[in-house]
Amino acid sequence: xxxxxxxxxxxxxxxxxxxxxxxxxxxxxxxxxxxxxxxxxxxxxxxxxxxxxxxxxxxxxxxxxxxxxxxxxxxxxxxxxxxxxxxxxxxxxxxxxxxxxxxxxxxxxxxxxxxxxxxxxxxxxxxxxxxxxxxxxxxxxxxxxxxxxxxxxxxxxxxxxxxxxxxxxxxxxxxxxxxxxxxxxxxxxxxxxxxxxxxxxxxxxxxxxxxxxxxxxxxxxxxxxxxxxxxxxxxxxxxxxxxxxxxxxxxxxxxxxxxxxxxxxxxxxxxxxxxxxxxxxxxxxxxxxxxxxxxxxxx
Amino acid sequence: xxxxxxxxxxxxxxxxxxxxxxxxxxxxxxxxxxxxxxxxxxxxxxxxxxxxxxxxxxxxxxxxxxxxxxxxxxxxxxxxxxxxxxxxxxxxxxxxxxxxxxxxxxxxxxxxxxxxxxxxxxxxxxxxxxxxxxxxxxxxxxxxxxxxxxxxxxxxxxxxxxxxxxxxxxxxxxxxxxxxxxxxxxxxxxxxxxxxxxxxxxxxxxxxxxxxxxxxxxxxxxxxxxxxxxxxxxxxxxxxxxxxxxxxxxxxxxxxxxxxxxxxxxxxxxxxxxxxxxxxxxxxxxxxxxxxxxxxx
Amino acid sequence: xxxxxxxxxxxxxxxxxxxxxxxxxxxxxxxxxxxxxxxxxxxxxxxxxxxxxxxxxxxxxxxxxxxxxxxxxxxxxxxxxxxxxxxxxxxxxxxxxxxxxxxxxxxxxxxxxxxxxxxxxxxxxxxxxxxxxxxxxxxxxxxxxxxxxxxxxxxxxxxxxxxxxxxxxxxxxxxxxxxxxxxxxxxxxxxxxxxxxxxxxxxxxxxxxxxxxxxxxxxxxxxxxxxxxxxxxxxxxxxxxxxxxxxxxxxxxxxxxxxxxxxxxxxxxxxxxxxxxxxxxxxxxxxxxxxxxxxxxxxxxxxxxxxxxxxxxxxxxxxxxxxxxxxxxxxxxxxxxxxxxxxxxxxxxxx
Numbered sequence: 001x002x003x004x005x006x007x008x009x010x011x012x013x014x015x016x017x018x019x020x021x022x023x024x025x026x027x028x029x030x031x032x033x034x035x036x037x038x039x040x041x042x043x044x045x046x047x048x049x050x051x052x053x054x055x056x057x058x059x060x061x062x063x064x065x066x067x068x069x070x071x072x073x074x075x076x077x078x079x080x081x082x083x084x085x086x087x088x089x090x091x092x093x094x095x096x097x098x099x100x101x102x103x104x105x106x107x108x109x110x111x112x113x114x115x116x117x118x119x120x121x122x123x124x125x126x127x128x129x130x131x132x133x134x135x136x137x138x139x140x141x142x143x144x145x146x147x148x149x150x151x152x153x154x155x156x157x158x159x160x161x162x163x164x165x166x167x168x169x170x171x172x173x174x175x176x177x178x179x180x181x182x183x184x185x186x187x188x189x190x191x192x193x194x195x196x197x198x199x200x201x202x203x204x205x206x207x208x209x210x211x212x213x214x215x216x217x218x219x220x221x222x223x224x225x226x227x228x229x230x231x232x233x234x235x236x237x238x239x240x241x242x243x244x245x246x247x248x249x250x251x252x253x254x255x256x257x258x259x260x261x262x263x264x265x266x267x268x269x270x271x272x273x274x275x276x277x278x279x280x281x282x283x284x285x286x287x288x289x290x291x292x293x294x295x296x297x298x299x
Numbered sequence: 300x301x302x303x304x305x306x307x308x309x310x311x312x313x314x315x316x317x318x319x320x321x322x323x324x325x326x327x328x329x330x331x332x333x334x335x336x337x338x339x340x341x342x343x344x345x346x347x348x349x350x351x352x353x354x355x356x357x358x359x360x361x362x363x364x365x366x367x368x369x370x371x372x373x374x375x376x377x378x379x380x381x382x383x384x385x386x387x388x389x390x391x392x393x394x395x396x397x398x399x400x401x402x403x404x405x406x407x408x409x410x411x412x413x414x415x416x417x418x419x420x421x422x423x424x425x426x427x428x429x430x431x432x433x434x435x436x437x438x439x440x441x442x443x444x445x446x447x448x449x450x451x452x453x454x455x456x457x458x459x460x461x462x463x464x465x466x467x468x469x470x471x472x473x474x475x476x477x478x479x480x481x482x483x484x485x486x487x488x489x490x491x492x493x494x495x496x497x498x499x500x501x502x503x504x505x506x507x508x509x510x511x512x513x514x515x516x517x518x519x520x521x522x523x524x525x526x527x528x529x530x531x532x533x534x535x536x537x538x539x540x541x542x543x544x545x546x547x548x549x550x551x552x553x554x555x556x557x558x559x560x561x562x563x564x565x566x567x568x569x570x571x572x573x574x575x576x577x578x579x580x581x582x583x584x585x586x587x588x589x590x591x592x593x594x595x596x
Numbered sequence: 597x598x599x600x601x602x603x604x605x606x607x608x609x610x611x612x613x614x615x616x617x618x619x620x621x622x623x624x625x626x627x628x629x630x631x632x633x634x635x636x637x638x639x640x641x642x643x644x645x646x647x648x649x650x651x652x653x654x655x656x657x658x659x660x661x662x663x664x665x666x667x668x669x670x671x672x673x674x675x676x677x678x679x680x681x682x683x684x685x686x687x688x689x690x691x692x693x694x695x696x697x698x699x700x701x702x703x704x705x706x707x708x709x710x711x712x713x714x715x716x717x718x719x720x721x722x723x724x725x726x727x728x729x730x731x732x733x734x735x736x737x738x739x740x741x742x743x744x745x746x747x748x749x750x751x752x753x754x755x756x757x758x759x760x761x762x763x764x765x766x767x768x769x770x771x772x773x774x775x776x777x778x779x780x781x782x783x784x785x786x787x788x789x790x791x792x793x794x795x796x797x798x799x800x801x802x803x804x805x806x807x808x809x810x811x812x813x814x815x816x817x818x819x820x821x822x823x824x825x826x827x828x829x830x831x832x833x834x835x836x837x838x839x840x841x842x843x844x845x846x847x848x849x850x851x852x853x854x855x856x857x858x859x860x861x862x863x864x865x866x867x868x869x870x871x872x873x874x875x876x877x878x879x880x881x882x883x884x885x886x887x888x889x890x891x892x893x894x895x896x897x898x899x900x901x902x903x904x905x906x907x908x909x910x911x912x913x914x915x916x917x918x919x920x921x922x923x924x925x926x927x928x929x930x931x932x933x934x935x936x937x938x939x940x941x942x943x944x945x946x947x
Contacts, residue, residue, distance in 0.1 A: 121582060255512065
């Protein structure tokens with residue numbers, strides 16, 4: 001009996017060793033294995049911007065002009081540059097404003113450029129041109145902006161027209177992913193797994209864990225490579241070297257009205273004493289019934 | 300026992316493998332934490348500077364969704380009313396305060412044992428109003444409770460945006476030229492921070508003086524060097540007048556309201572405001588309007 | 597024939613409980629129906645919603661400051677409660693129908709006896725609870741403080757007693773148990789109770805001819821009666837000696853007494869006859885409004901405008917959305933009419 005028990009015990013020890021040792025080895029080596037996987041193969045392609053959008057900006061939106069009214073709904077007189085932190089060079093340029101000359105030289109759209117377009121009273125129509133390009137069309141001045149989620153290296157060599165070249169990225173609510181500010185704004189970098197670890201628990205509405213929609217967020221757009229334009233219709237200039245940063249935030253009000261507010265920061269040391277900051281608000285409309293394309297006018 | 304031992308080890312192994320991949324859950328919910336708004340914030344007057352600092356023109360009602368009651372109130376308003384002793388030290392109510400001279404400080408109140416957020420507080424430079432935005436889910440007071448300049452505010456996070464609802468405001472103003480905001484208004488606000496930029500979105504819903512909600516957005520820049528000065532206010536005798544006299548214009552007798560449109564080339568009808576003046580299609584109507592004439596012509 | 601006082605009391609209480617303004621300007625005839633503005637329509641909708649709430653008999657307690665509390669309930673006026681070691685003092689007693697709940701509310705504050713009731717004026721929504729509530733009280737007797745019956749003392753300006761009582765043989769509007777037990781006819785009456793001075797100040801020819809405001813000096817709280825409300829235009833009881841000038845003068849007196857703590861807020865709190873707890877800034881808005889409306893109507897009266905012409909000019913338009921009404925016991929039209937009649941009489945007298 002004792003002999004049988006001893007044999008059983010030996011076999012049990014052997015069995016346990018056979019099971020335990022590999023298991024312990026696996027546990028010890030797991031981080032190394034996964035790390036080797038991370039470093040050894042190229043990262044997976046980032047999900048399309050459209051699929052991870054934390055906010056929905058598509059649709060028709062109307063600008064609601066409650067601020068700077070006489071600078072936006074009307075053409076202000078030459079010399080009236082109130083509120084703009086322009087420097088002496090800008091003032092000289094603005095004082096030389098000649099709208100007739102702008103019309104004849106084909107520059108009637110100067111005040112509809114990216115530096116001012118979101119301040120122009122009108123409607124915008126936002127759609128996905130493709131999964132990584134958001135298209136913003138305006139009826140005032142019939143302008144089109146393309147917001148590229150992706151590689152900033154694809155910006156053109158020269159200017160990209162009145163609307164410049166815009167690089168967009170989603171800013172998800174909550175702690176930002178480490179390494180997420182790489183060439184593709186939404187691509188997982190080397191710490192993608194770490195970023196995923198920070199994806200977080202449930203959103204307040206309980207709609208699943210860590211989804212971008214549930215977390216909320218904003219759209220950040222940085223635009224460069226633009227043609228020089230006007231910050232105001234009366235010739236207050238911004239240069240081709242300006243960097244324009246915008247943040248678009250969605251909010252829905254208790255009465256059901258849906259809005260987005262765009263905070264625009266124009267950084268242009270050539271003409272501005274400091275970054276020029278404005279915030280413009282757009283209310284969602286049900287359809288295109290009031291869409292009214294109109295050409296640029298210089299005055 | 301033998302089989303149980305293997306199963307236990309297999310289970311532990313599986314658990315270890317899974318835990319290496321899945322997120323840790325030590326932190327409190329991030330949406331509840333929001334995005335820290337605390338600090339010193341300097342205002343930027345890159346929009347409406349003439350209205351916000353020197354002050355709005357008499358008769359400038361552009362871009363305001365006001366009704367005829369608000370229009371009459373503003374037409375009757377005489378700036379001299381501010382010389383009355385009881386008017387001198389009024390601060391801006393919380394919905395207007397960001398628009399004025401508004402060096403801003405925001406700080407948090409945290410419950411020490413639980414580290415839960417109880418409230419955000421704000422201090423604004425002009426007249427030094429301080430405001431509490433309760434984040435702990437407490438209800439608003441009953442209708443018969445006192446109203447204050449800053450009102451009673453509760454807040455919640457929507458992603459990284461702080462959304463606030465304010466009731467119990469005293470009678471105030473939408474523009475400092477007599478355009479009123481009643482004490483029945485409910486104000487919804489959103490504070491959103493992007494790095495060193497803070498955008499403050501204010502939407503006023505006033506059933507007494509507005510025909511639709513009124514939105515206004517104001518921008519601030521993080522300024523860690525900002526030092527807000529105190530702002531005491533003492534009532535003085537500015538004008539010797541009999542007690543009980545309230546400066547105002549009788550209906551139809553305020554000729555000053557005609558000066559603003561004439562000075563700035565704004566059609567007089569547009570200067571009267573109204574919801575339609577907020578929308579782009581109003582530009583078509585503007586083109587058909589005669590230019591303003593100055594008073595007396 | 598001797599009437600059953602209990603039956604009279606019940607019948608009178610029922611009539612009085614429908615509101616004070618029922619008695620006003622009956623001889624003027626029905627006012628002309630003016631066109632209803634969107635603002636008034638919107639306000640009426642909000643008020644209808646509020647009135648549904650007002651028909652309940654709940655009484656709410658709101659601590660104000662120091663020893664003072666405000667009781668709010670239903671269709672009756674607000675009640676001020678001052679409570680301390682010496683007992684309880686009330687300013688007004690609301691309507692009779694709320695008395696049980698008022699007493700419960702008082703007992704949630706203090707179990708001490710109710711010693712004093714001060715009435716700000718004669719209207720039923722402020723004195724309706726006098727009888728049942730005073731009965732539950734107990735004035736301290738002795739010395740020269742004798743009482744015709746056991747219960748709380750009821751203090752008011754003597755015109756309140758005149759209006760509540762009647763000469764012998766005539767029908768009194770209110771039962772004797774509700775009448776003031778102590779009156780004053782000079783500018784003021786003083787008390788010291790629960791550790792603070794209490795000033796009772798007569799406001800002549802205002803809401804009525806018997807108005808008092810009550811100022812609790814240490815608690816820094818003032819009970820305004822219907823001289824200041826946050827719900828409607830002020831009721832001007834012309835039949836009982838009310839005048840618009842008197843109301844404005846009373847509001848100016850309140851502004852003289854009230855001192856805000858900081859930046860026009862807090863400090864002296866003002867308990868209105870109806871509506872929310874207030875302070876000097878709230879009284880100021882109300883005073884400004886009435887002064888402006890008075891000035892507008894006065895200007896029209898000087899120009900010889902008729903009442904219909906004054907109403908057509910809409911002198912209250914910018915305040916109708918907040919204080920006006922096209923239905924109920926006190927409408928915008930009635931208010932304008934009362935002010936007009938007041939000023940027109942004054943104008944004709946001055947000629």
